[in-house]
Amino acid sequence: MTIPLVVGVDGSEASLEAVDWAVAEAARHTVPLHLVHAAAPEQEASDVIDAASERAGEGAPAVRLSSEVLQEDAASALIGKGRNAFALVLGSRGRGDLAGLLLGSVGLAVAARADCPVVVVRGPAEHREGRFGNVVVGVEDGEGSDTAVEFAFREAHVRRCELVAVHAWSAPIGTPSEPPPGAWYALEAHRRPPAQVLDDALRGPAEQYRGTPVSRRVVEGQARHALLTAASGADLLVVGAGKRHGHSGLQLGLINHAVLHHAPCPVVVVPQI
Incomplete structure (x- = not known):
C-alpha cells in the first residue's frame, strides 16, 4: 500500500492553501492524500473536514482522497500520522495562532518532532x-x-x-x-x-x-x-x-x-x- 501525503486542516485560509498545495503534490507523486483535523467539537470538525475534502476533490479528482477527525491535540495527531506518511503538509499559520506569529505553534512543534519531511506552505500564489x-x-x-x-x-x-x-x-x-x-x-x-x-x-x-x-x-x-x-x-x-x-x-x-x-x-x- 502506498503511504499517503498527510495534510493538517483547521478551517483557516492558510490550511486551505496547504490543501491546494498538497493536492498538486499528491498528483505529481501519484500518492494518496489524507486530510487530518484534530481537537475540535464534533459538528465543527465535520464541517471543517468536509469543506477541505470538497476543495481537495475539486483540485484533483484523480487523487485518492481520505479524511479523518482525531480528538487530540493537533501537533500530537499530525506527528503520529507522520510515522507512516510520504510527508506532512501544514499551513504557515493556524486559526488559533496570534496574528503576530510568523509561524504557527503547531507547525513549529510538528517540524521539530516529525519522523517524515514536513512542508510548511508559505508565500504568495506565485x-x-x-x-x-x-x-x-x-x-x-x-x-x-x-x-x-x-x-x-x-x-x-x-x-x-x-x-x-x-x-x-x-x-x-x-x-x-x-x-x-x-x-x-x-x-x-x-x-x-x-x-x-x-x-x-x-x-x-x-x-x-x-x-x-x-x-x-x-x-x-x-x-x-x-x-x-x-x-x-x-x-x-x-x-x-x-x-x-x-x-x-x-x-x-x-x-x-x-x-x-x-x-x-x-x-x-x-x-x-
Whole structure:
C-alpha cells in the first residue's frame, strides 16, 4: 500500500492553501492524500473536514482522497500520522495562532518532532503554484543534508524544473576577505573547499536523476541569508535537520527557524536519516 501525503486542516485560509498545495503534490507523486483535523467539537470538525475534502476533490479528482477527525491535540495527531506518511503538509499559520506569529505553534512543534519531511506552505500564489521553475536546497558541509538533497532532487525531477543547490561558507577570522581570483583561500585544514562540498553532495543523486538541470551557488556569508535570497525566486526551499542527541525530535537550528519563519515560498524540513 502506498503511504499517503498527510495534510493538517483547521478551517483557516492558510490550511486551505496547504490543501491546494498538497493536492498538486499528491498528483505529481501519484500518492494518496489524507486530510487530518484534530481537537475540535464534533459538528465543527465535520464541517471543517468536509469543506477541505470538497476543495481537495475539486483540485484533483484523480487523487485518492481520505479524511479523518482525531480528538487530540493537533501537533500530537499530525506527528503520529507522520510515522507512516510520504510527508506532512501544514499551513504557515493556524486559526488559533496570534496574528503576530510568523509561524504557527503547531507547525513549529510538528517540524521539530516529525519522523517524515514536513512542508510548511508559505508565500504568495506565485510561489505556491510553481511559477518560478526551480527548487532550492541548502547543502551543509558533512552529511547533515544528504537526505534533504535527495528529497530536493526528487522534487525537481517530478516538477521537471531546475535544482538550485546553495552552500554558504565563512572564511576564518584574519584571512583576506577577497582571495586571489579563481582561488579558494585556505579555511581550516580539515574542511573541504566549498565547491567540493557541493560536488560531493550532488554526485550520487545527480546520477539517479539524470537530466535534472542543476545550478550550484557557493556563497560567502550566512547560510540564512543565502537561502532566503535564493528562495525569493523559488517554488520550494528544502533544508535538512539532524536528530537531537539524547532526545526525541530534530535539532532545529537557526537556519531552520529562519527559513520556517521568513521564507517567501513553501519550505520542507527533511529529517536526516
